[in-house]
Amino acid sequence: MPAGVPTDSVEATKPAPRGRPRTVGAGEGAQTLMRGLDVLEAIADGTTDLAALAARLGTTRTTTHRLAAALVARRYLNFASGDGYSLGPKLLELGFQTRHSMxxxxxxxxxxxxxxxxxxxxxxxxxxxxxxxxxxxKVPGQRRFEIRSNMGDRHHVWATGLGKALVLDMTEDQWNGFFGKGRPDDARPSEAARQEWLAQMRTYARNGVAFDLGETEAELRCVAAPIRDASGAIVAAVSVSSITQYMQPERMTDLSHDVRETAAAISAALGWRKGVGTASA
Amino acid sequence: MPAGVPTDSVEATKPAPRGRPRTVGAGEGAQTLMRGLDVLEAIADGTTDLAALAARLGTTRTTTHRLAAALVARRYLNFASGDGYSLGPKLLELGFQTRHSMxxxxxxxxxxxxxxxxxxxxxxxxxxxxxxxxxxxKVPGQRRFEIRSNMGDRHHVWATGLGKALVLDMTEDQWNGFFGKGRPDDARPSEAARQEWLAQMRTYARNGVAFDLGETEAELRCVAAPIRDASGAIVAAVSVSSITQYMQPERMTDLSHDVRETAAAISAALGWRKGVGTASA
DNA sequence: TTGAATATTCCAATATATGGAATATTATTA
DNA sequence: TAATAATATTCCATATATTGGAATATTCAA
Known part of the structure; x- marks a missing residue:
């Protein structure tokens, strides 16, 4: 499913429905619910009017309308005559609640x-x-500039410090799967680049800290470390980001300790005990 | 038929829609979807296990389980053996998207x-x-302290600057409806307090700026102004909050201009033109 | 290990969702 | 303004998707 992330919306109009995200199989016996969620997600994806919705789901306008109307009644959707459907305030509420309940x-x-x-x-x-x-x-820093990422953003694993920290425990095969993922075909990285990236990942895994040396944005760098739960599995990662000017090699090394300590403290709060799940093989 | 939920029971009798758009009958023919949303909201409300869920919805464990399982499959819920159900990552996603799409x-x-x-x-x-x-x-300030409110919080209209700014256009009757709302019965405010509050609201409405003079937290004050859309209706409000020490009367007056200007600028971006919908009667 | 609590699957019965067609509501012209 | 197009909404008989009881499987607590 194409992501409707604000940073670069590809198209504003509704295109022909490509591959159908038919999540049939699990969720048998709840067709109406599943279709309702389909409606929700189609609208999150930029669909705004009933006809397009119906076409996307493969249901009739009648059925589609009934589902959408139900979601509007429950405030999961807004409907404004003229502008069509949009995501509703209930989703804001639940989103915030989800975040706080984690x-x-x-x-x-x-x-x-x-x-x-x-x-x-x-x-x-x-x-x-x-x-x-x-x-x-995200907790903003106190410098004169601002790292412009926002909560809710999505980025590629292989190109961010956070991403690398999150997959530090995985096998080299799995790493390979992530590398270059999401790149347009004409910008496929070279084999040499892949090898270098893998070599770096090995170092990061050994140290329990991952760096971002400007893979996405040349002037941005960051230091990230994984957070583990009681089972020792990596469940999150924390990072410190700044511009290259403030992220010379020595500082990144210095920060490594602090970031790792912070990650360890959070991990401890989640029930992790030192030693469980850390690099050993 | 579900009978536990407070917000339905619309049947037969001719609805006399007063000020409120009652969206009667909406949701008919989508029982499964409605129940699915019930599940979602029950879990948002703290229910974690299947038995409690079923009891709350008034459905059998079987049905409840099917709905919950569908929601888990779609990542609207998590299920962890032992901890039960919790709100899932999809709700985070949709929540963020909703915010960005506004x-x-x-x-x-x-x-x-x-x-x-x-x-x-x-x-x-x-x-x-x-x-x-x-x-x-929320954009945090740069003082040595931190206003501890968070995005996603909910507060009473009558006790916050933002709240008052949001209802500035309403009638005095409607104001009355808000005053004291949400207070425990034993802390019901006096009639004198009500009159004073209404008098203040009249002033605020005249000036297009509302103050919070410590109704909720004695040491907190704020200045708020309403934001209007193209139709002139108030759709949001903006506020500046600080501790009393930094919010002496003169500064609040000074801030009024700035806050009102900011609100006007945002209103303009929403299509509002000066004069539309502002106090006139 | 046992027993208690909880989650999950099976199935026939029917209440519930479905879509075609008709209608109502808005937008967009003439 | 009226007429047209575009879109949303309601109606209803039909059959299909959903239901809940009972049986089974899984996890948790001693």
Whole structure:
């Protein structure tokens, strides 16, 4: 499914429905619910009018309308005559509630703030979600500039410090799967680049800290470390980001300790005990 | 037929739609979807296990399980053996997307940041949602302390600057409806307090700016102004909050201009033209 | 290990969702 | 303004998707 992320919306109009996200199989016996969720997601994806919705779901206008009307009644959708459907306030509510109910979020908040205060730079918290990095919290730094990422953004695993930290425990095969993912075909990285990236990942995995040396934005760098839960599995990662000027090699090394400590503190709050799940093989 | 939920039971009798768009009958023919949403909201409300869920919805465990399983498959819920159900990552996603897709949010962002920079204090953006103030954006200030409200918080209309700004256009009857709302019965405010509050509201409405003089937290004060869309209706409000020490009467007066200007700028970005919908009667 | 609590699957019965066609509501012209 | 197009909404008989009881599987607590 094409992501409707604000950073670069590809098209504003409704295109021909490509591959159908038919998640049939699991969820048998709840067709109406599934279709309702389809409606929700189609609208999140930029569809605004009934006809397009119906075409996308492969249902009649009648059925589609009934589902949409139900969602409007429950405030999951807005409907404005003329502008069509849009995501409703209930989704805002549930989104916020979800964030607050995450033990991770609660455990992390104070630590992130303190890290941001010490480093003066932007601190971010992210999780791995469907193969991409999902930013779930951010504490801005105190410099004269602002790292322009936002909570809710999604970025590629291989090109961000947070992403690399999140996959540090995976096998080299899995790493390979991530590398270059999401790149347009004409910008496929060279084999040499892949090898270098893998070599770096090995180092990061050994150290328990990952760097971003400007893969996405040349002037941006960051230091990230994985957060583990009671089972030792990586469930999130924390990073400190700044511009290259403030991220010379020595500082990145220095920060490594602090970031790792912060990650460890949050991990501890989640029930992790030192030693469980860390690199050993 | 479900009978536990407070917000339905519309049947046979001819509805006499007064001020409120009752959306009667909507949701008919989508029982499964409605029940699915019930599940979602029950879990948002703290229910975690199947038995409790079923009891709450008035459905059998089987049905409830099918719905929950479908929602898990679609990542609207998590299920962890032992901990039960919790809100899932898809809700995070949709929540963020909803926020970003609001024209209001986009129009406001830059203005809020600039206001926060000028005033050094916390700037907040809120909307009226089901009779309460819903905080949808916040730009922290630069003082040594932190206003502890968070995005996603809900507060009472009558006790916050944002809330008052949001209802500035309403009638005195409607104001009355808001006053004291949500208070425990034993803390019902006196008639004198009500009269004083109404008098203040009249002043605020005349000036197009509302103050919070410590109704909720004695040491907190704020200055808020309404944001209007193209139709002139109030759709949101912006506020600057700080501690009393920094919010002496003169400064509140000074801030009034700046806050009102900011609100006007955001309103303009939403298509509002000076004069439309402002106090006139 | 046992027993208790909880989650999950199976199935026939029917209440519930479905879509075609008719209608109402808005937008866009003439 | 009226007439047209475009879109949303309601109606209703039909059959299909959903239901819940009972059986089974899984996890948790001693």
């Amino acid at each position: 033990p991770l979020h609660q455990a992390a908040r104070a630590h992130l703030a303190r890290l941001a205060e010490r480093t003066l730079d932007t601190v971010q918290l992210g999780i791995l979600d469907e193969g991409v990095v999902f930013y779930i919290d | 024209p209001l949010h986009q129009a406001a962002r830059a203005h809020l940041a600039r206001l926060a920079e000028r005033t050094l204090d916390t700037v907040q953006l809120g909307i009226l949602d089901e009779g309460v103030v819903f905080y949808i954006d």
